[in-house]
Amino acid sequence: MDIQKTHWKRLINPDYIGAYALNPDEDLTVTIDYVQREQIVGTDGKKEDATVAHLKGHKPLILNVTNSKSIAKLYGPYIEEWAGKDITLYASMTKAFGDVVECLRIRPSVAKRKKPPITPDRLGKAIKSIVAGQYTTEKLRAQFELTKEQEKEVNDAVQAAVEGTENA
Template sequence: MSDSNNSKTHWKTLINPDYIGAYALPDGEDLTVTIDYVQSEEVTGSGGKKEVCTVAHLKGHKPMILNVTNSKSVHKLYGPYIEDWAGKDITLYASTTKLAGEMVECLRIRPNVTARKKPKIEAARFAKAIEAVKGGTYPARKLSDQFDLTPEQRKELKEATKQKEEA
């Protein structure tokens, strides 16, 4: 296994928690997400203790429990009413806080929303996309707009576009 963090698995991902945590951020990078809705819910903690928490449901990600610190951060961005937070972007980052005398990882919300990073595209999916570009069933522009392509992938896309135009 390679030493890069991309190929390593954080142990917390194996226990499938119901809520997003700092462990879920790729290589400790910021993650910009969209709030679907926010509501008060009963949450069961790791010791089986139940408590009512404010929970932000995120599009395409696990929900996030909003503590007071994070709720204040969203308030500063979008106002005090949770109904106004739906459809809004927030940028998450990993931090640490003291809990029961111990420093633990936590999620925090940046005071400004950062632009979303385009995802990388896996080699097999890229190869299929190139064939679709050559066949005229997928626009090259859409591929480059949706994904963060490597210089080699950009070159291959340019060649595929040229082949399609010559056909």
């Protein structure tokens, strides 16, 4: 079992997402809300203008030239067309300021988003809705990652409902 480790920079809680936000060997697919030029304040208190991608549900990402080019290769050169588009972030290393430092980079293709697991309570409600004809197994599988046991539970409930209507 992997133990979740905490990068020391996570404890500082900066205003922008960085490589420290990802676990080792982890990718993060995010959706761009909008991109704009704005004034940022560095950790040293220095103010500067930067291009910032605001991400849905995450801290904003300061876009350097390398990451801007990566997004442009995916979606074209116009920042207005990047809104609503997914990008996949990963942690890497780069030379900067005479040192090798961590950085966030953007994958050349977007990783498929992983579906969330479903809680037993929510699965029970979904099964009731499926049996009542208000929901479908296709929608359930499209929204959630089901274990083999949960798949069996859904299939058994649907089968029992079908047999119940055939016998009525």
